[in-house]
Amino acid sequence: MRRSILLAGLVLLPVTGMAQGLVAERTISASLAAEAVAAAVEACASRGYRVAATVVDxxxxxxxVLRADGAGPHTIPSSRAKAYTAxxxxxxxxxxxxxxxxxxxxARLPDIEGFLVVGGGMPIRAGDEVVGAIGVGGAPGGHLDDQCAEAGIARIRERLN
Structure with a gap:
């Protein structure tokens, strides 16, 4: 009996020693997210690409989420998966x-549920801290989706700190 009480105490000791209380984390606001997706879709539209953009926290x-007029239905889940992956x-x-x-x-990273490992997803940072990500889907190449995602981040960059 004493052994089981001692063992239980030893097992719980590391857990209680790690307790820190509440953790404060910063995340992207809805208004900044809306601005970023609008800027990304606008950037692609100016180049003739019909895309969707998604920002995740x-x-x-x-x-x-914003899908351009005429963008394919696949662009919404692809933009979301790229943002989630990033x-x-x-x-x-x-x-x-x-x-x-x-x-x-x-090699097996693409097998993780919800991941999409192609260009177009970028983390959104406040300093060194990742506070969200943007994904763009629908341009004719991941490098072009990247450029539009960068435009979305550029629109809000000064307000991320």
Missing amino acids: RSGVVRA VTMRTGTTQILETVRTNPGA
Whole structure:
């Protein structure tokens, strides 16, 4: 009996020692997310691309979505998956794609549920902290989706700190 009480105490000791109370985290606001998706869709439209853009918060939850007139229905789930992938991995999806191509240990990343490992997803940072991500889908190439995502971030960059 004493052994089981002692064992239970030892098991719980590390957990109670780690308790810190509440954790404050910053995340992108709905208004900044809406501005970013609008800027990304506008940037692509000015080049003749009909896309959708999605911004997710730091936890991967959708904050804003905008689909351009005439954009295909697939652009919404692809933009969301790119944003989710970027925020989860804390890096751009083009960089993740390159890692998958060159590192055999990363070859299974595209198999993770909800991931889309093609260009067009970028983390949104406040300083060094990832507070969300933007994904763009529908341009004729991931590098073009990247450019539109960058335009979305550029629109709100000064208000991220």
